Amino acid sequence: MKPKKRITIYDIAEKLNITASSVSRALNNSNHVNEATKNLVLKTAAELNYKRNLLASNLRMGKTKTIGVVVPRINQNFFSNVIAGIEDATYQKGYNLIICQSNESHSKEVKCVNTLMNQHVDCIVISVSVESDDHTHLEHVIEQGIQLIQFDRVAEELETLKVINDNETASMEAVVHLIQQGYKRIALLEGPQNLNIFKQRKTGYLNALKKFNIPVNDELIIENAWTKELGAAATRKLLSLPDPPDAIFASTSDFSALGVLDVAHDMDIKVPSQLGILGYSNEAFTEITTPSITTVDQFSVHMGKTIANLYFEEMENKEVAVTPKVISIKPQLIIRSSTLKNK
Amino acid sequence: MKPKKRITIYDIAEKLNITASSVSRALNNSNHVNEATKNLVLKTAAELNYKRNLLASNLRMGKTKTIGVVVPRINQNFFSNVIAGIEDATYQKGYNLIICQSNESHSKEVKCVNTLMNQHVDCIVISVSVESDDHTHLEHVIEQGIQLIQFDRVAEELETLKVINDNETASMEAVVHLIQQGYKRIALLEGPQNLNIFKQRKTGYLNALKKFNIPVNDELIIENAWTKELGAAATRKLLSLPDPPDAIFASTSDFSALGVLDVAHDMDIKVPSQLGILGYSNEAFTEITTPSITTVDQFSVHMGKTIANLYFEEMENKEVAVTPKVISIKPQLIIRSSTLKNK
DNA sequence: TTTGAAAACGCAATCGATTGCCATGATTTA
DNA sequence: TAAATCATGGCAATCGATTGCGTTTTCAAA
Numbered sequence: 001m002k003p004k005k006r007i008t009i010y011d012i013a014e015k016l017n018i019t020a021s022s023v024s025r026a027l028n029n030s031n032h033v034n035e036a037t038k039n040l041v042l043k044t045a046a047e048l049n050y051k052r053n054l055l056a057s058n059l060r061m062g063k064t065k066t067i068g069v070v071v072p073r074i075n076q077n078f079f080s081n082v083i084a085g086i087e088d089a090t091y092q093k094g095y096n097l098i099i100c101q102s103n104e105s106h107s108k109e110v111k112c113v114n115t116l117m118n119q120h121v122d123c124i125v126i127s128v129s130v131e132s133d134d135h136t137h138l139e140h141v142i143e144q145g146i147q148l149i150q151f152d153r154v155a156e157e158l159e160t161l162k163v164i165n166d167n168e169t170a171s172m173e174a175v176v177h178l179i180q181q182g183y184k185r186i187a188l189l190e191g192p193q194n195l196n197i198f199k200q201r202k203t204g205y206l207n208a209l210k211k212f213n214i215p216v217n218d219e220l221i222i223e224n225a226w227t228k229e230l231g232a233a234a235t236r237k238l239l240s241l242p243d244p245p246d247a248i249f250a251s252t253s254d255f256s257a258l259g260v261l262d263v264a265h266d267m268d269i270k271v272p273s274q275l276g277i278l279g280y281s282n283e284a285f286t287e288i289t290t291p292s293i294t295t296v297d298q299f300s301v302h303m304g305k306t307i308a309n310l311y312f313e314e315m316e317n318k319e320v321a322v323t324p325k326v327i328s329i330k331p332q333l334i335i336r337s338s339t340l341k342n343k
Numbered sequence: 344m345k346p347k348k349r350i351t352i353y354d355i356a357e358k359l360n361i362t363a364s365s366v367s368r369a370l371n372n373s374n375h376v377n378e379a380t381k382n383l384v385l386k387t388a389a390e391l392n393y394k395r396n397l398l399a400s401n402l403r404m405g406k407t408k409t410i411g412v413v414v415p416r417i418n419q420n421f422f423s424n425v426i427a428g429i430e431d432a433t434y435q436k437g438y439n440l441i442i443c444q445s446n447e448s449h450s451k452e453v454k455c456v457n458t459l460m461n462q463h464v465d466c467i468v469i470s471v472s473v474e475s476d477d478h479t480h481l482e483h484v485i486e487q488g489i490q491l492i493q494f495d496r497v498a499e500e501l502e503t504l505k506v507i508n509d510n511e512t513a514s515m516e517a518v519v520h521l522i523q524q525g526y527k528r529i530a531l532l533e534g535p536q537n538l539n540i541f542k543q544r545k546t547g548y549l550n551a552l553k554k555f556n557i558p559v560n561d562e563l564i565i566e567n568a569w570t571k572e573l574g575a576a577a578t579r580k581l582l583s584l585p586d587p588p589d590a591i592f593a594s595t596s597d598f599s600a601l602g603v604l605d606v607a608h609d610m611d612i613k614v615p616s617q618l619g620i621l622g623y624s625n626e627a628f629t630e631i632t633t634p635s636i637t638t639v640d641q642f643s644v645h646m647g648k649t650i651a652n653l654y655f656e657e658m659e660n661k662e663v664a665v666t667p668k669v670i671s672i673k674p675q676l677i678i679r680s681s682t683l684k685n686k
Numbered sequence: 687t688t689t690g691a692a693a694a695c696g697c698a699a700t701c702g703a704t705t706g707c708c709a710t711g712a713t714t715t716a
Numbered sequence: 717t718a719a720a721t722c723a724t725g726g727c728a729a730t731c732g733a734t735t736g737c738g739t740t741t742t743c744a745a746a
Contacts, residue, residue, distance in 0.1 A: 700735090
């Protein structure tokens with residue numbers, strides 16, 4: 001089957017014995033066309049099944065109504081939810097989404113950003129990869145006048161729009177909750193400290209300890225324990241200390257919390273009575289483990305919608321001086337069985 | 344900060360005192376340019392930080408190296424994994440992905456497909472929504488000569504490329520496993536029968552029963568139980584029968600299996616000894632419930648890669664007569680505690 | 687030195703849609 | 717009746733990259 005030739009405004013123009021200019025004006029609902037011809041054009045366009053060639057239109061207009069999104073991994077719960085939220089909000093405004101994943105690699109992230117710039121997206125939404133310390137690729141985006149919105153994992157020194165979680169407060173509240181439940185030696189599984197989110201969560205942890213005058217014990221703080229396996233390994237190490245912790249805050253993710261839980265099961269340690277476990281992200285599974293895991297919900301879909309709406313607001317007020325705006329969403333502590341020592 | 348003017352081939356041409364034609368040829372590594380000027384162009388382009396305007400290029404070339412993907416929900420585990428697989432394979436070939444979600448709505452699905460056609464994507468990859476009975480929008484895609492690839496949930500009557508799971512065999516093997524474990528009265532939670540996948544899974548169930556000469560009992564087959572809540576409701580209904588089932592195959596999803604498990608817990612029914620539970624999809628959580636849930640793995644990331652590679656193969660051999668090709672991936676039964684009655 | 691082929695590169699059209707400017711004719715106002 | 721205003725809609729340039737065709741240059745063979 002040979003593809004039908006695509007209908008252009010010239011085809012419509014020819015058929016109606018007018019010029020493409022008028023067709024274009026009619027299709028764009030300009031008021032410089034006669035109502036009658038406008039209707040005629042619309043009718044003919046529908047009959048011929050005309051579809052506007054967005055490539056041509058975008059080239060001419062210099063904008064694409066497209067937003068590029070770069071995330072470390074598309075199929076990570078948090079990110080796919082954010083994307084779903086963005087899609088939902090942008091779709092309503094007739095915008096499209098181009099999605100890339102950096103796979104946590106800096107070089108791929110740079111390539112993704114370049115591709116998006118070549119595609120002339122109107123806006124780039126990014127959560128940087130764990131490897132990213134150099135942000136010149138993001139500066140290029142700004143130089144080109146493309147709106148840049150960072151979320152969750154952000155390069156803080158760049159003055160861009162940002163949508164973040166208040167990790168510090170959330171983390172502090174989580175640890176305070178543990179303290180109030182009577183846990184005395186609270187360990188922290190921390191993530192790569194070049195990422196703001198992990199640094200903030202650590203700060204929250206430290207603040208909570210300080211608030212209650214609990215001395216910080218470095219042997220209870222384990223670096224880079226951000227997968228299930230690393231969480232498990234860290235737990236084995238912690239529990240074999242002469243003076244082991246009685247609670248572990250897996251500030252990196254629920255996956256590492258799951259690793260903690262696994263090891264606790266293996267070693268026949270009772271959760272929450274002997275060991276409290278607290279995760280981060282409110283992954284679906286935290287609700288159904290035994291015991292269910294206390295965690296922090298980040299409102300990821302809502303975050304996506306916030307990002308999209310932030311873009312649209314900036315668009316509309318772009319004559320106003322654009323101050324680097326930061327929207328901080330306060331996560332919510334979800335208290336479940338794994339930390340309820342007092343009950 | 345005012346955006347820098349974008350550099351075009353004309354800027355490069357002017358600077359080097361040649362024409363844009365030569366610049367273009369140089370950038371495209373054509374053999375109709377002098378090696379020296381080619382290098383000069385490349386060097387200048389790098390200096391000026393030239394980026395090809397893909398809008399212009401695509402308009403001229405008539406193709407976009409872009410693939411559009413339409414799924415019911417981006418943030419559903421199976422789909423986000425498929426997307427991740429597609430992204431991985433297409434990225435290597437320099438292709439981009441535009442992602443849309445239909446939210447299981449037919450009208451939104453149609454709009455998504457139209458947008459993608461307007462964007463002149465080279466290929467549309469789709470898993471249809473549950474509402475989709477009318478497929479004229481997909482016929483339009485074919486008419487326009489855009490490659491169409493259906494996956495998982497497909498409109499079978501359309502002769503397109505398809506990548507599917509062998510649901511029937513997988514489902515049959517699942518039920519055979521239940522029978523071999525000694526379960527006698529096996530209930531089926533089925534999904535909307537207008538979707539091929541659910542129909543096939545039902546057929547697999549029926550075939551397994553027939554093979555072992557087990558009579559089909561309609562009161563053990565519950566329609567439309569494809570969420571956790573519906574699965575729970577169905578279970579309550581089944582377990583209150585005078586002669587309740589001793590196993591439930593939640594053929595729709597692991598979520599409905601989870602609903603089954605919840606109700607079993609509530610009613611103090613022992614799994615797997617009093618009730619066997621079998622899900623579908625191998626969601627992450629099935630491994631960590633108590634007991635862990637036997638389920639079917641669909642190799643979703645691999646499925647995504649298969650889809651992408653199928654497209655590239657078709658591209659390369661497009662002179663060969665294009666036969667509607669169907670790739671069927673055999674899912675794998677993952678046996679876990681929830682069905683191990685014999686152990 | 688002349689001829690001829692190949693190499694290198696310029697010209698101009700093209701991909702479709704958009705839009706500022708101008709021309710035409712109709713309508714209105716003085 | 718003449719002048720001014722307005723509604724329509726055509727013309728042609730534009731957005732940047734690509735490419736068929738044609739011209740110029742180069743270099744070797746005759």
